[in-house]
Amino acid sequence: MIKLENIRKVYSTGKVDVEALRGVNLHIKKGDFVTVIGPSGSGKSTLMHIMGCLDKPTAGRYQLNGQNIQHLNDNQLSELRNREIGFVFQNFNLLPYASAYENVEMPLLFAGVGGKKRKEKVESILKKVGLADRMDHRPNELSGGQKQRVAIARALVNDPNIILADEPTGNLDSTSGREIMELFVSLWEEGHTIVMITHDPRAKDYTEKVVTIIDGLIES
């Protein structure tokens, strides 16, 4: 499903060029649960952004569902992010003025899903992540764990092919961190494909495949 071949990413910040990825090869199949670990600054987030079509690699080939990403324009990439990819971030990235319901609804709005279907989907997905009674709450009225559940619901609502989570438990206490991990596991068991960056040492216990990145390269 995801095929990365010799992916390089260079950030040019005026004076110095930072080579964040130095030739990454990675293969992710449908139904995989992959954890990405590695020290800070090793290029994990950069890899995630490229896989999520938020950023383009400087060199290398990236195939998503057999499609070559290099040749897509900005609109096509936006659609891909909207329909094929679900993002979960460490700092939740919810819209502060919108309720849980509205946050989850947003990808459906961008996809142009009609009113009735939208309502059904948002409500069922919020129920699934255990927030049926928190739909009208704004992010600042929710705990960290609840916020991350909203973010996960938002990532799931358009039935994406893959869920990309960048340190989803990094800002959570250990209890809610464990709950979120369990939620991911149950999603995986349902058949979702998940790539997760984490510092959680127990991650190995949950997932089948662990990828370690050091200094822009995958350790094998």
Added chain:
Amino acid sequence: MAKKINELMKNLLLTRLFIRELKKERRKIFLTVAGIAWGTLTIILLLSFGQGLATQMLRGQKGLGNNIVILYGGQTSIEYRGLPQGRPVQFFEEDVELLENSIPEIDNIAGEYDAWGAVYKYGDKVVNERCRGVSSVGYEDMRSHFPQAGGRFINENDIKYRRRVVFIGWGLKKDLIGDEDAIGKMVFINNIPFTVIGVMQKKMQMGMYGGPDENVGVIPSSTYKGIFSRNRLSRIIYQVNDIDKSEFVNQQVQRVLARKKQFDPDDNNALHYWDVIKNTKMTRQAFTGITIFLGVIGAMTLIIASVGVANIMYVTVKKRTREIGIKRAIGAKKATIKIQFIIEALLINLSGGFIGASIAYGIIKAVQSIPQEGADFGKNMAMQILANPEFSWTVAISTGTILGIVGLLSGYFPAKRAAAVDPITALHYE
């Protein structure tokens, strides 16, 4: 087509979202909306009062006459074929006929006699006023001598049969007859009985000779000659409805009368023209200029207000960089982000415009409803001229257009910047 509709629906859904987001910025939005409202108010009031002013000025000029030239005889100032200078030029009714027959561009023409201090009597009431004899029924339209309901102006037969009928101004009617119905009443002019056939409708009159028309009595020229035993006209009045031809007609009049009266056609003192048409044209031009001037001032006010909107939008874009990043990450296209900011700017501009237009409309209606007594010449004419703003479609449409353009511009550039936000940078933006 279906795709288009789907796109539109999507945009409507998103608009709902945008309005929700706008509420976050209430205070700033209030200020910008107020700015736009003020700009709109200014432009509409300026244009409406300007247009009202123009209409009233033109109406006032019409009080004197409708597309007319008033012609006076003067004195020759150039020797001509052995004839000395300093000869007076005088008019008779035959001159009126001559002009009428030789210049087809003249639509109406009348000779006019004036008597000062005719004695009007009705019952015990005695009033000293002017009396005019007129030689044509066209005078009614030329000099705006329109009758009030139930009456009429002098007609062909009155002139032909030297009828003793009189058409009186509303002021004279009030002084002489009071509040009674005047039509058919017998009044005496210099002790000769006349029947009142009509009373003049009130009108605003800004130009005049002798005095305002409201105090005059008008009788057939044929009757006049008998009573006052005079056959020298005080003036000739002619009407040229194709106003672009008026200059040409004046030249023709000069030529025809020069031959008849034996004076040099280049003698500028032989005839005096009071060209009301020219005044009207000049007034029109002046007001077109004033309208453009006022419009530009109004537009400037609006543009300045819209710079305020654009500025706020820029700040908003910066403040919402992170939100833009989030939206882009979950699938918003650049166009969606752009449309959002344009819609926001348009909403601000249009609601400001609507508020401003409503207030302007209210002010105009209020001013219009200030009661104005009659249309007498005098102290309240200034009031009449100033206090008759017109809220016209022209004003509304030009304001709306300016507002729309200004709104789009104030939204477009911030929107462009918003769409250019890089999602990854934005997600890490604090």
